[in-house]
Amino acid sequence: MAPMDDGLTAMQLMLGAPTLEAARAEASPEILPLLTETAYALVKRTAAEADHASDNSPEAWAAVFDELARRSRAASVALYSPGDEGRLQTATDEVVAWLRAQRLLGPDRLVLEIGCGIGRFLRALSPEVEAIVGLDVSGVMCAEARARTTGLDNVVVLQTPGRDLSMIDDASVDLVLAVDSYPYLVGAGLAEAHVKESARVLAPGGDLVIFNWSYVEQPTKQAEAFERAAQKAGLAPEHLGKHALRTWDGLAFTARRL
16 A cells, blocks of 8 residues: 555544644644644544444434535535645545556546535546436535536536435446445445446446445455445456555455446
8 A cells, every 4th residue: 555645544544543732742743734623623523423423324424514515615525625625626636647567548438426525526537438426415515516627618517315326227337437426325225226227327338437345345345245236237356445545545456347
């Protein structure tokens, strides 16, 4: 695994420390500037809001992410930013570069993103593909995604109930992308169904790419669960929990429709 990014290190310190002073006491000199009172309060509030949701249904998470997006657009989709749009853009660019290196992008590719959030990947991938559709359960996030992609004619944002991909036609997309959305589908008991739905909407030769299957399972258990779901859906698993990035510790899972 590549050396950890400063933003990710700062996030982990703030999440684990009972006070800002405790986090600062453990920080190296290069991390200290990131450990501000504003960043600490934002990380702690956002994590508490997400961690204490007693209802794992898509409807409940829609309400949670509506509130998180109102509080901080950047932190609502990536605590490792932490709340910094520049760091969020760097992390976004790294994922796009990885997708490009895997030859998953191209001017003839039709892309579906599950859990598009505030539209950071919709905007970043727009020049790289023919068209991209973003789905999200949060109305606030969908509104922000539309605002951030204004003028991009090949981007569509749709609010979804979050239980399936019924808004998307069979064999109509070349890439299904899900960045940090599957942990919530796992919690809601909908992950396997979404893998099956992804197989349905993918054209032959199309790819499913998931960054982070679960936040609570060990990597080997995540890999086993993804591989099982992919094979059951008729997909050929490829990457099984690969550490692919430096800016955050997301694990990459990919499968292809043959």
